[in-house]
Amino acid sequence: MSRPQAVGVMLIALGLIYALLYAAWLRKRRRNTSAAVVVAGPRVAADEVPGSVVRAEGTYVSTTTAASRLERVAVEGLGNRSKATLAIRRGSPDELIRFERQGESDVVIPRSRLVDVRRDRGMAGKFVGSNRLLVVRWKADDESIYETGFLPRHRADLERLESALWWHQAGSSITADEPAQPTDTESAQSTDVQSPEGDPRT
Secondary structure, three states, rough: OOOHHHHHHHHHHHHHHHHHHHHHHHHHHHHHHHHHHOOOOOOOHHHOOOOOEEEEEEEEEEEEEEOOEEEEEOHOOOOOEEEEEEEEEOOOOHOEEEEEEEEEEOOOHHHEEEEEEEOOOOOOEOOOOOEEEEEEEOOOOOOEEEEEEEEEOOOOHHHHHHHHOOOOOHHHHHOOOHHHHHOOOHHHHHHHOOOOOOOOOO
């Protein structure tokens, strides 16, 4: 085989490899299309959104599937790492969490999509030595579960962000609208009042 022929074979092989990689990327993109629901339109000014705002600067790490933290979501650049500001708007259920990303579209997670929030050591795109990564788990319209990671620039911001989101987590045992439960003493008094006359308990 002459040198030009060898070069031609190598170019064909490289072309096939790139074609296979591109096909795999397209399959992955189609598989996670439901994640695009959180990609936001134009940014809304903070003073136009009701409720108090908690903000922290840091790094938007990526969005992955909950089943695999190594599988980045390719739709709308959700898997791309970028500098960002995390804004939590308490009192605004339609825009509870907003990742204001530099060079990419913002990501907005309303209260209805939030599943839970946790700290972690890492995910696809970033691994740290301690639990400094804030991971937001949320669901799409087709009930697929995704995770979005954010690394605050300052460690002290972690507690502020967690505190702002605690009341909104679906797994929380207490919600802002939960009615007060009667104490044991009040329950006992209520039982005594309703006991019929002649009841052996009285």
